[in-house]
Amino acid sequence: MAVGLSQTGYLSEAELRDSPGVPSEARRRRGPVAVIECTEHIPCNPCEASCRVEAIAVGADITNLPRLDEEKCIGCQSCVPICPGQAIFIVDESLPDERAAVTMPYEFLPLPEQGEVVTVLERSGAVLGEAPVTAVRKTERMDQTAVVTIEVPRAWSMQARAIRLKR
């Protein structure tokens, strides 16, 4: 059996590739799209209800893995703070100069500020490098979860999954 989430605590490249929630590279290049990194068959489905364009399907059996319809997804970010597993990201590989935007849930305080340079981490917690924060969204409806966007080299778009403040 290939090494993955159950052994390491984080998703392997193979697990991501096989996930029904991960959009194609071609779709990511066209603009913002959800990347649903949910690969355990747990009873959960708020992501499905949060999507007003019905781009996420879990179905009647709520232990099904969420399936993304990459053509329906408009990258609106509504599903990101809703997921209790913090498993949904928005990736936009359409930026010029081989850059990408990665949007992620963030549940720590203080919040980062727009323009602040932060440390970027992989799923494993390993440091990828540094990146500027380009947006921070927080609303009452989101409870304790903010949604933070960073701009990174495109090569990091499927690796950059957390940030750490430098202050």
Ligand code: SF4
């Ligand atoms: S980003 Fe918006 S459109 Fe895309 S799956 Fe999430 S809620 Fe639906």
Ligand code: SF4
């Ligand atoms: S809300 Fe999150 S943890 Fe629950 S099924 Fe959707 S992606 Fe998975």
